[in-house]
Amino acid sequence: MMASKLEFPKLQNDRIFKVIRGEKPDSLPVWIMRQAGRHLPEFRDFRKQHSFFEICQTPKLACEVTLMPIKRYDLDAAIIFSDILVIPQALGVTVEMKPEVGPVIPKPLTLDTIQDLNPVGAADRLKYVGEAITLTRHELRGKVPLFGFSGAPWTLFGYMVEGGGSKTMSKAKKWLYSNPEESKKVLDILMNVVIDYLVMQVESGAQILQLFESSAEYLNRNLFSKFVLPYLGKINDEVKRKIKEKNLEPVPIVLFAKGAHFSLEDQAELGYDVLGIDWTIQPKVARSLTKNKVLQGNLDPCALYASKEEIEILVEDMVKGFGTSNYIVNLGHGIYPDPEIDHVKAFIDAVHNIKV
Ligand SMILES: Cc1c2[nH]c(c1CCC(=O)O)Cc1[nH]c(c(CCC(=O)O)c1C)Cc1[nH]c(c(CCC(=O)O)c1C)Cc1[nH]c(c(C)c1CCC(=O)O)C2
Numbered sequence: 001m002m003a004s005k006l007e008f009p010k011l012q013n014d015r016i017f018k019v020i021r022g023e024k025p026d027s028l029p030v031w032i033m034r035q036a037g038r039h040l041p042e043f044r045d046f047r048k049q050h051s052f053f054e055i056c057q058t059p060k061l062a063c064e065v066t067l068m069p070i071k072r073y074d075l076d077a078a079i080i081f082s083d084i085l086v087i088p089q090a091l092g093v094t095v096e097m098k099p100e101v102g103p104v105i106p107k108p109l110t111l112d113t114i115q116d117l118n119p120v121g122a123a124d125r126l127k128y129v130g131e132a133i134t135l136t137r138h139e140l141r142g143k144v145p146l147f148g149f150s151g152a153p154w155t156l157f158g159y160m161v162e163g164g165g166s167k168t169m170s171k172a173k174k175w176l177y178s179n180p181e182e183s184k185k186v187l188d189i190l191m192n193v194v195i196d197y198l199v200m201q202v203e204s205g206a207q208i209l210q211l212f213e214s215s216a217e218y219l220n221r222n223l224f225s226k227f228v229l230p231y232l233g234k235i236n237d238e239v240k241r242k243i244k245e246k247n248l249e250p251v252p253i254v255l256f257a258k259g260a261h262f263s264l265e266d267q268a269e270l271g272y273d274v275l276g277i278d279w280t281i282q283p284k285v286a287r288s289l290t291k292n293k294v295l296q297g298n299l300d301p302c303a304l305y306a307s308k309e310e311i312e313i314l315v316e317d318m319v320k321g322f323g324t325s326n327y328i329v330n331l332g333h334g335i336y337p338d339p340e341i342d343h344v345k346a347f348i349d350a351v352h353n354i355k356v
Helices: 015-020 041-049 052-057 059-072 086-090 111-116 124-139 153-162 170-178 180-204 221-227 229-245 261-267 283-290 301-305 308-322 341-352
Strands: 096-098 102-104 146-151 208-213 253-257 274-277 294-299 327-331
Touching: 015 327, 041 052, 041 059, 052 059, 052 124, 059 124, 086 124, 086 153, 086 180, 111 180, 124 146, 124 180, 146 153, 146 180, 153 170, 153 180, 153 208, 153 229, 170 180, 170 221, 180 208, 180 221, 180 229, 208 229, 221 229, 221 261, 229 253, 229 261, 253 261, 261 283, 274 283, 283 294, 283 308, 294 301, 294 308, 301 308, 301 341, 308 327, 308 341
Parallel strands: 146 208, 208 253, 253 274, 274 294, 294 327
Antiparallel strands: 096 102
16 A cells, blocks of 8 residues: 555654754754665665666665665665656656666757657656655654755756766757757756656655756856756746645755856855755855855765774864854765765764764
8 A cells, every 4th residue: 555645754853954944953964965875785785686777666665775874874864766867767768777887878869859758747757756755754754854856957958968977068068059949948848847846756745855956067157057047946936836836835945056166156046945065165165155055065975985083074174164054964976886884974973973
């Protein structure tokens, strides 16, 4: 039987929400992007039995993986196990997850195949993510809040046009310069699916959302202003408007536009509740560009390779830079597949040991 959405268990750890409301939590909250992934031996074992997208598409399996890091670590949030590329899949694009390579799209988007994208009912085809969220929200028993997430339009567009990851995103940027109207058409399609998808996640029980614009770093200010900012702004506005319209509890939204330092001041004006900061920005600089916004980040994921003593010092330095108000601790990008469990623990403990 499907777990009921009604009467979710009461939330016990509300550190993140305290920070977002401008209150002082008992200690700084911390979670880790990609926390439920290959650095966990139990995840690597699990992957021997199940393919990546089988896990994503099977609520029970997605729930089990989501809970793995929560069982192991003293984290202050869970994030539903999925991938940003489920949206292209829902539009009818084939996405494969190749070991050691990452996502591959065998037939990249071309100007001639835009018309083949099938946005009608796309968010409904992602219902399995909603079911995974509902189930996980129950299974968490209120221990920590549950994040839903989505990729943002430009990042999804980039993967679809390039056929996978890219060091330059030059094919996708070529579209922006040479076919701006077609590019906007695709970005619009993606934006509308992202909006409905995020609202569906909230209806299913997501308590907070994060939008990943992970490929923002490839753009300049001009392209970012034209092809990213308006879409990000509309997503925040529309998701919140639709949540209200449906009489759902409002949820905060985190924007993580990786590498987009040049636009931090603009990002701060979009209405997001939290801005994710990548590891290349100095905390003080990020603060000075974003006034009193709640910020999240930004330890270099590679810092987890340092000794445990060094990790503690790096965390203390980072917290000095951001200050203990309006601040959620995280890495400045997703965790890599190979840091040691003890070092991840050292990171989390170092955060919780800081006096606020
Ligand atoms: C760009 C992007 C993707 N996926 C995601 C992003 C945005 C964040 C970022 O900038 O890193 C988001 C994502 N992907 C995954 C999560 C799960 C939730 C969590 O954070 O724990 C989240 C939030 C699982 C995953 N997504 C992926 C894995 C590893 C795949 C495996 O198990 O074989 C996991 C656990 C695969 C994936 N998926 C993607 C790439 C580039 C890769 C390969 C990278 C790698 O090899 O680590 C696309």
